[in-house]
Amino acid sequence: MALAVGCRARPGKSRDNKTGSWRVFKPVFDREKCTKCGLCMTLCPEGCIHETEEEFVAPDYTYCKGCGICAEECPGEGIKMILEEK
């Protein structure tokens, strides 16, 4: 691998590293219970929870590591962690 001058890298190049493969438990969002308070979006260490086109929030499972902070902190208990089978 050739090094660039100053070992520089393109901004956000870490997206090549698909950390979703680390996941053991998968957060599943309940549309009924969600009040769209946005706490899960703020507290996600990956920053991978976004508002979707259907005006709902959902994590990007390509990068979600399944840490469970969103499920733990959701004030409406609208997120469940489910063992993922791969």
Add this chain to the structure above:
Amino acid sequence: MVDKTLELFDCGHRACGGCGAALSARLVTKAAGTNTIIVSSTGCMEVFSTPYPETAWKVPWIHSLFENASAVASGIEASLKKQGRNEKVVIMAGDGATFDIGMICISGAFERGHDFTYICYDNEAYMNTGIQRSGATPYDASTTTSPAGKCSFGNKRPKKDIPQILAAHGAPYIATASVAYPADLMQKVEKAINTRGPCYVQIHAPCCTGWGFEGEQTIAVAKLAIETGLWVNYEMVEGKVVKAKKVVRKPVEEYLKTQKRFRHLFKPTRQDAEIAVIQAMADRNAEKYAIDIKLKKE
């Protein structure tokens, strides 16, 4: 005002699931905005965010050595000033780089009065190299270089009070924040960045691997630290504490019990004397910053 919807710390970084430091990096970059240059010293954050050729940062970012992040930032700030540019210089360093190794350069840069913001994500040990104690490690925490056992209860010394040391340097704005209160954290970072002169923000960022708790508990543990009085969120302007988060305090055991690094205080036998020492520290904090909410007697 900066656009807080932008994600400037991207997905795909290699922090552990539930990492408090990764969350603090996200929140800090959100608050700082795009017109920012970040200087990072060596540490867990530098390692997990930038394994070459990948980088999670979407703002200009430069890596320095463990000890000289503030010297590098000083140079960048001086050069920007000479060129008449207005980018904000922000340092993101861990507690090891801040409390121990970088102290000389920090002292120098604060004394020269450069216009930058120094942010320390405090996870209370050298996590990247395998949980060695640092100046930020709290009393009685077990780490690989201060192991608890038959002859020891872990780290023998209390946490160093860096905000006071930097206040003594004449820093115009100093704040402590916690990942458990993200809005407060972002507000403090924004305030520090927009204050002229060297400002300092210390962020309590729990480390699930180093402290020994499950990743999903990061926010809960950070909240307990505040609720027990072992961590105080306050703001200091021109050396005077102007605001501190008030709480109805809980006993320190509730915080200590959540983490494996304090397990030796409860198993095999409960060490009441040691817990009392830690409780006394929380009491001193409460008195010093007047954080107790007095409940009316019914």
